[in-house]
Amino acid sequence: MAEPDVLVVGGGIAGVSTAYHLATLAHNVTLLERGEIASEASGANAGSIGAQGWGQLPDLQAYLTMGSLEILKTLQLDLGFDLEFRMSGSLQAVQNEAQYEFIQDRVHTQRSRGFQVELLTAREARAIEPGLNPKLPGYMYSPMRAQANPVKTTRSFAAAAERLGTRILTNHEVVSLEHIPNGSYRITTPQREFNAGKLVLAAGAWCSPLGKMLGLGIPVVPVRGQMWATEAVPPRVYATISSSESTLDWNLHQVGQHDGPPDLTHLGQKRLTRHLYGRQTRDGQIIFGGDRQVMGYNKxxxxxxxxxxxxxxxxxxxxxxxxxxxxxxxxxxPFTMDGSPVIGMVPGMDNLYIVSGLASSGFGRGPMAGKLIADYIHTGHMPHVLAESDPARCITQLE
Ligand SMILES: Cc1cc2nc3c(=O)[nH]c(=O)nc-3n(C[C@H](O)[C@H](O)[C@H](O)COP(=O)(O)OP(=O)(O)OC[C@H]3O[C@@H](n4cnc5c(N)ncnc54)[C@H](O)[C@@H]3O)c2cc1C
Incomplete structure (x- = not known):
C-alpha cells in the first residue's frame, strides 16, 4: 500500500468531507476510522441542516451553512447519491410573550442583515405545518433550512471519496501519533503503521486524546446529545421543528458556564433550559432531541x-x-470553550490540521468545513473566513 500524502483521522462528516474534497483535488488520501463510517455523532444526529442565507457580509457561519447546503445538493442532485436531502424549511415555536419579543427583534435584525427568516402567526405556520399547536403566539420560519439522513449522507461522502481513489479504512483505531524529525507523521493502528506528510485530525469529540499523543492540548469537550423516536407513522411532520426557549435563555444567561462550553441545557445535573429539535424521517419515525450535557464519554x-x-x-x-x-x-x-469551531493549521507543528468543534450543528456545517480545510491544504493558504476558527486561539503545547 503506497503511503498517503494526507492522512485523515476520523470517519464522521468532517473527516469524510475533508477526504472527498482532497480527492477532488487529486491528493492521495487515506482515512482511518476506528469503527464504521458515521458510527459516532455523524450517524446519531437529528439530520437538520441550518441555513438562513449568505447575508450581506458572509461570515464563517454563513460559509459553513450555505456552503454545506450547496455541497449536499451536489452530492444528491449531480452525483446521484440518495441522502434523503430536501429543503424542508424549519419552524421554531415561540411559546410565550418574552420569547415573542426576543424572536421579533431577532427576525428584524437578521432580515436587515440579508438573512431569510420570517415571523409567522400560528395560522400562517399551520398552513405549512398543519400539526403545530394553534395556541402558541407565533413561529419563526426559516425557508432555507433543510434535512437529510445523517448516516446515508456521511457514507455517501466516503463512497464518493473512494470512487476518486481515497482509501477508507474502517476498524482502524489510531493508537499512537508521532511527529518525526523529517517533519512528517508516523500513525500507528493495531493493523499497521502509516507515514504521511500531512495529518488531519477530524476525530470529533476525541480530538483531545489524539492531541495528547502529539503533546498538544486541544480543548474540545464531549457534550452528550440524546434523542428519541416514535414508531414509523404516515407523513405528518414536514419541516424541521424547534422551540425558542433555549435561544432566549442562552441569550439572557450564560451564568455559571465559565468552566465549560456555552449553550448547554445542564450545569452538572441541574437543568438550565429546554432545547428542542426534531423532524419526521423518510421511513416515518418522528425523532426529537435537545439536551446538551457534559458527561465525559458517557453515551x-x-x-x-x-x-x-x-x-x-x-x-x-x-x-x-x-x-x-x-x-x-x-x-x-465536539464543543469548544468559546463555541466557535476549530478549523485550520495547528500552530508550532508541521502540516498538522484540525477540523472539529462543530458542536451541535456539525452535520449541517461539516461538509463545508471539510471543503475549507481541503482548500487550505491544497493551496497552502488559509481561506480568509477561517480566521474566525484559527486553532492558534486555543490549542496549546503540553509541558
Ligand atoms: C443527538 C445529536 C443530535 C444532533 N443533531 C444535529 C442536527 O440536527 N444537525 C446538525 O447539524 N448537527 C447535529 N448534531 C451535531 C453533529 O452530529 C456533530 O457536530 C457532527 O456529527 C460532528 O462530526 P465530526 O465528524 O466532527 O465527529 P464524529 O461524527 O463524532 O466523527 C469522529 C470520528 O472519529 C473517530 N475516531 C475517534 N477517535 C479515533 C481514533 N483514535 N482512531 C480512529 N478514529 C477515531 C470516531 O469513531 C468518529 O467516527 C447532533 C449531535 C448529536 C449527538
Whole structure:
C-alpha cells in the first residue's frame, strides 16, 4: 500500500468531507476510522441542516451553512447519491410573550442583515405545518433550512471519496501519533503503521486524546446529545421543528458556564433550559432531541431528560402526546470553550490540521468545513473566513 500524502483521522462528516474534497483535488488520501463510517455523532444526529442565507457580509457561519447546503445538493442532485436531502424549511415555536419579543427583534435584525427568516402567526405556520399547536403566539420560519439522513449522507461522502481513489479504512483505531524529525507523521493502528506528510485530525469529540499523543492540548469537550423516536407513522411532520426557549435563555444567561462550553441545557445535573429539535424521517419515525450535557464519554441516554424533551415536543406538536417512544439513543458532540469551531493549521507543528468543534450543528456545517480545510491544504493558504476558527486561539503545547 503506497503511503498517503494526507492522512485523515476520523470517519464522521468532517473527516469524510475533508477526504472527498482532497480527492477532488487529486491528493492521495487515506482515512482511518476506528469503527464504521458515521458510527459516532455523524450517524446519531437529528439530520437538520441550518441555513438562513449568505447575508450581506458572509461570515464563517454563513460559509459553513450555505456552503454545506450547496455541497449536499451536489452530492444528491449531480452525483446521484440518495441522502434523503430536501429543503424542508424549519419552524421554531415561540411559546410565550418574552420569547415573542426576543424572536421579533431577532427576525428584524437578521432580515436587515440579508438573512431569510420570517415571523409567522400560528395560522400562517399551520398552513405549512398543519400539526403545530394553534395556541402558541407565533413561529419563526426559516425557508432555507433543510434535512437529510445523517448516516446515508456521511457514507455517501466516503463512497464518493473512494470512487476518486481515497482509501477508507474502517476498524482502524489510531493508537499512537508521532511527529518525526523529517517533519512528517508516523500513525500507528493495531493493523499497521502509516507515514504521511500531512495529518488531519477530524476525530470529533476525541480530538483531545489524539492531541495528547502529539503533546498538544486541544480543548474540545464531549457534550452528550440524546434523542428519541416514535414508531414509523404516515407523513405528518414536514419541516424541521424547534422551540425558542433555549435561544432566549442562552441569550439572557450564560451564568455559571465559565468552566465549560456555552449553550448547554445542564450545569452538572441541574437543568438550565429546554432545547428542542426534531423532524419526521423518510421511513416515518418522528425523532426529537435537545439536551446538551457534559458527561465525559458517557453515551447512555438519560430517561428523565428524554421525558422532559418529549413533553416539550408535545407542547409544539400536540399529536406527540399520544405517541409512545419506541427507542432512544445518544451521541457525543465536539464543543469548544468559546463555541466557535476549530478549523485550520495547528500552530508550532508541521502540516498538522484540525477540523472539529462543530458542536451541535456539525452535520449541517461539516461538509463545508471539510471543503475549507481541503482548500487550505491544497493551496497552502488559509481561506480568509477561517480566521474566525484559527486553532492558534486555543490549542496549546503540553509541558
Ligand atoms: C443527538 C445529536 C443530535 C444532533 N443533531 C444535529 C442536527 O440536527 N444537525 C446538525 O447539524 N448537527 C447535529 N448534531 C451535531 C453533529 O452530529 C456533530 O457536530 C457532527 O456529527 C460532528 O462530526 P465530526 O465528524 O466532527 O465527529 P464524529 O461524527 O463524532 O466523527 C469522529 C470520528 O472519529 C473517530 N475516531 C475517534 N477517535 C479515533 C481514533 N483514535 N482512531 C480512529 N478514529 C477515531 C470516531 O469513531 C468518529 O467516527 C447532533 C449531535 C448529536 C449527538
Amino acid at each position: 447512555t441516554p438519560d430517561a428523565t431528560g428524554i421525558e422532559v424533551n418529549r413533553g416539550h415536543a408535545a407542547e409544539v406538536l400536540p399529536m406527540l402526546r399520544d405517541m409512545p417512544i419506541s427507542r432512544t439513543w445518544a451521541g457525543l458532540m
